[in-house]
Amino acid sequence: MELLGIDIGGTGIKGALVNAETGEMLTERFRIPTPSSRKPDEMAAVIKDIVAHFDYKGPVGCGFPTIIKNGVCMSAGNLHESWVGINVDELLTKETGHEFTVLNDADAAGYASMNYGVGKGKDRLVIMITVGTGLGSGAFFNGKLLPNFELGQIPYKDYKKIEQYAAASAKERDNISYEKWGKRFNKFLKLVETIVAPDLIIVGGGTSKKWKEFNHLITVETEVVKAELMNHAGIIGAAIACLKEQHHGHVNS
Ligand code: BGC
Numbered sequence: 459m460e461l462l463g464i465d466i467g468g469t470g471i472k473g474a475l476v477n478a479e480t481g482e483m484l485t486e487r488f489r490i491p492t493p494s495s496r497k498p499d500e501m502a503a504v505i506k507d508i509v510a511h512f513d514y515k516g517p518v519g520c521g522f523p524t525i526i527k528n529g530v531c532m533s534a535g536n537l538h539e540s541w542v543g544i545n546v547d548e549l550l551t552k553e554t555g556h557e558f559t560v561l562n563d564a565d566a567a568g569y570a571s572m573n574y575g576v577g578k579g580k581d582r583l584v585i586m587i588t589v590g591t592g593l594g595s596g597a598f599f600n601g602k603l604l605p606n607f608e609l610g611q612i613p614y615k616d617y618k619k620i621e622q623y624a625a626a627s628a629k630e631r632d633n634i635s636y637e638k639w640g641k642r643f644n645k646f647l648k649l650v651e652t653i654v655a656p657d658l659i660i661v662g663g664g665t666s667k668k669w670k671e672f673n674h675l676i677t678v679e680t681e682v683v684k685a686e687l688m689n690h691a692g693i694i695g696a697a698i699a700c701l702k703e704q705h706h707g708h709v710n711s
Contacts, residue, residue: 459477459478459479459701459704460475460476460477460478460484460516461475461476461478461516461517461518461519461697461700461701462474462475462476462509462512462514462516462517462518462519462556462697462700463475463476463478463518463519463520463521463566463692463693463694463695463696463697463698463700464505464508464509464518464519464520464521464693464696465520465521465563465566465567465689465692465693465696466492466501466505466520466521466522466523466563467492467523467563467590467591467664467692468492468496468523468535468536468537468590468591468592468627469491469492469590469591470489470490470491470492471489471490471491471492471501471504471505471508472487472488472489472508472689472692472693473487473488473489473508473509473511473512473693474486474487474488474690474693475512475514476693476694476697476698478519478697478698478700478701479701480574481570481573481574481575481687481694481698483690483693483694485512487690487693488508488511488512490504490507490508492504495538496536496537496538496541497538497540497541498538498540498541498544498549501537502549502550502553503553505520505550505553505554506553506554509554509556510554514556515556516556516557517556517557517558517559517700517703517704518550518554518556518557518558518559518696518700519558519559519561519566519695519696519697519698519699519700519701519703520546520550520558520559520560520561520696520700521560521561521562521563521564521565521566521567521692521693521695521696521699522546522560522561522562522563523535523536523537523562523563523591523592523594524537524541524562525562525606525608526546526560526561526562526605526606527605527606529545529546529547529548529558529560530543530544530545530546530547531543531544531545531546532606533608535592536591536592536627546558546560547559547560559696559699559700559703561605561696561699562594562596562605562606563588563594563692564586564587564588564594564595564596564607564663565596565603565605565606565695565699566596566691566692566695566696566698566699567586567588567594567596567662567663567685567687567691567692567695568584568586568596568597568598568603568660568691568695569596569603569694569695569698569699570685570687570690570691570692570694570695570698571584571586571660571662571685571687571691571695572584572586572598572601572603573695573698574687574694575660575685575686575687575691576660576683576684576685576686577598577658577660580598580601580657580658581600581601581657582599582600582657582658583597583598583599583654583655583656583657583658584597584598584599584656584657584658584659584660585597585598585607585609585650585654585656585658585659585660586598586659586660586662586685587609587647587650587659587660587661587662587663588661588662588663588691588692589625589626589643589661589662589663589664589665589666590625590626590627590663590664590665590689591625591626591627592610592621592625592627593609593610593620593621593624593625593646594610594663595607595608595609595610595650597654597656609646609649609650609653609654610624610625610646612649612653614645614646614649620646620649623642623645623646624639624642624643624645624646626663626664626665628642629642629665636668636671636672637671637672637675639672640671640672640673640674640675640676641675643672643675643676644675644676644677644678647659647676647678647680647682648677648678650678651678651679651680655680656680657680657681658680658681658682658683659678659680659681659682659683660682660683660684660685661682661683661684661685662684662685662687662689662691662692663689663692664689666684666685666689667689669684
């Protein structure tokens with residue numbers, strides 16, 4: 459089934475048509491920068507433009523960079539505070555005229571890896587970590603999603619949350635090398651390992667493209683692999699979630 463997948467991030471909003479049964483991307487990725495206000499109305503207008511770019515009539519799957527419960531945004535993450543409490547599903551359906559399935563972006567990326575990537579067939583606890591503006595995490599136990607894991611929200615030293623220390627935006631803010639940033643990321647992975655004892659960690663998100671620059675700094679005991687779908691995983695996973703919703707109803711209630 460051909461479905462439109464959209465991945466909403468703090469810096470870019472990206473979409474592509476996906477064969478949700480094979481995980482294959484059928485078009486080039488279309489990207490528009492996230493409006494700097496990161497406010498609902500302005501972001502919804504960009505999402506409308508992304509949908510309009512594709513000659514597409516069906517439902518849309520959408521990864522969103524906050525906690526999402528039953529379509530409702532439950533935390534601001536790195537977006538504007540006014541997102542909290544908004545039914546993102548409803549807002550985007552109204553804006554675009556398309557039916558939407560919205561879920562957390564890292565959960566979406568995890569869906570792609572668990573169905574068509576390195577996570578395929580992996581049992582027990584698999585944690586997907588996405589590195590971008592924020593640090594996202596998706597948890598799967600025996601292939602089943604445990605929605606809204608928020609490992610990037612762990613407080614660390616003077617930081618309110620560890621993503622402010624170890625996400626890609628922290629690297630940029632502090633203008634540090636991959637060598638330095640990689641050590642920070644490794645500290646984050648050590649905490650993840652201590653807290654949830656995963657069997658496999660998959661690293662995705664925009665920064666996974668730079669895997670070679672930092673993977674030698676990862677020293678945790680747990681197996682850590684790169685998401686080979688890299689930052690396409692969010693789009694592909696959003697389309698998969700949409701397909702699941704078509705067949706089984708809510709994916710993240
Ligand atoms: C949010 C998560 C999100 C992650 C990556 C964090 O700030 O709390 O929900 O998955 O950023 O976008």
